[in-house]
Amino acid sequence: MPGVVSLQAGQYYAHPRNAFWRITAELFGFDAAAPYDDRVCRLTAAGVAVWDVLQSCRRIGSLDASVEPDSMVPNDFASFFATHPDITMVCFNGAAAEKNFTRLVRVDHPVRSLRLPSTSPAHTLSYEAKLAAWRQISG
Numbered sequence: 001m002p003g004v005v006s007l008q009a010g011q012y013y014a015h016p017r018n019a020f021w022r023i024t025a026e027l028f029g030f031d032a033a034a035p036y037d038d039r040v041c042r043l044t045a046a047g048v049a050v051w052d053v054l055q056s057c058r059r060i061g062s063l064d065a066s067v068e069p070d071s072m073v074p075n076d077f078a079s080f081f082a083t084h085p086d087i088t089m090v091c092f093n094g095a096a097a098e099k100n101f102t103r104l105v106r107v108d109h110p111v112r113s114l115r116l117p118s119t120s121p122a123h124t125l126s127y128e129a130k131l132a133a134w135r136q137i138s139g
Helices: 004-009 020-028 036-045 077-083 095-104 127-138
Strands: 054-056 089-093 112-116
Touching: 020 036, 020 127, 089 095, 095 112, 112 127
Parallel strands: 089 112
Antiparallel strands: none
């Protein structure tokens, strides 16, 4: 789920210290400081969709560890994959997203999965190490 700053902004990865936009801008050749809609368009043009595993949950604060497990409602991936049958890979931004997907989502769509290091500032891996791992998605 998006953190508090992202929910308030109505934008994925809006926290200024989250490395997601900086990393994806580096990988796909756009300006990380461009308006949000432009960044989303650039990712879409590169064949990248951004969607949360969870449609809703209860959580105090922004940390994934604070999500109440019994409150988790997954997004409808079966419909998403039916609408977008060319999707062949799902990449997870951190271990929590992968864990929630594996636990909560059941789909028949054949798809590879790849867990990447979280771009959250709470994940203490260096930016350079995160970028190196994320290079796998840029083809």
